[in-house]
Amino acid sequence: METIAQRISRARRYLNLNQKELAKRANITEASLSRYENGLREPKSAVLSRLADALEVSTDYLLGITDERTYDECDITKKSEKDIKNILENAEEMLKQDGLMFCGKPASKEAIDGVLQAIKMGMLLAIDKEKNK
Numbered sequence: 001m002e003t004i005a006q007r008i009s010r011a012r013r014y015l016n017l018n019q020k021e022l023a024k025r026a027n028i029t030e031a032s033l034s035r036y037e038n039g040l041r042e043p044k045s046a047v048l049s050r051l052a053d054a055l056e057v058s059t060d061y062l063l064g065i066t067d068e069r070t071y072d073e074c075d076i077t078k079k080s081e082k083d084i085k086n087i088l089e090n091a092e093e094m095l096k097q098d099g100l101m102f103c104g105k106p107a108s109k110e111a112i113d114g115v116l117q118a119i120k121m122g123m124l125l126a127i128d129k130e131k132n133k
Contacts, residue, residue, distance in 0.1 A: 005039035007062050011055040025054035084123050
């Protein structure tokens with residue numbers, strides 16, 4: 001029977017994530033994740049829940065109660081909401097760091113918010129088209 005450590009590691013690799021990416025998604029430190037994956041510690045329930053969400057599996061899967069993963073879940077809406085949030089956060093960070101310029105002048109916060117809203121709307125339209133295929 002697989003341990004929690006093995007299941008966390010396997011699920012992370014299945015999603016092609018490195019430890020840094022998973023730690024960020026689950027809002028934990030890389031050091032903590034490393035300890036969990038190496039079997040040095042076991043995550044508390046709140047952390048286990050965040051890991052399951054980030055890994056797109058159930059807590060029952062991580063605990064070894066079931067072998068049923070939720071990787072192939074057909075609910076594109078739930079996954080898409082996470083993807084949209086991550087993409088918008090990354091885009092906002094890039095726009096703030098690199099700066100967005102219009103005609104040689106820095107874009108206002110309102111302009112940046114408008115760009116982010118346009119990205120979000122475009123993603124929602126694409127998801128809607130994908131659902132209706």
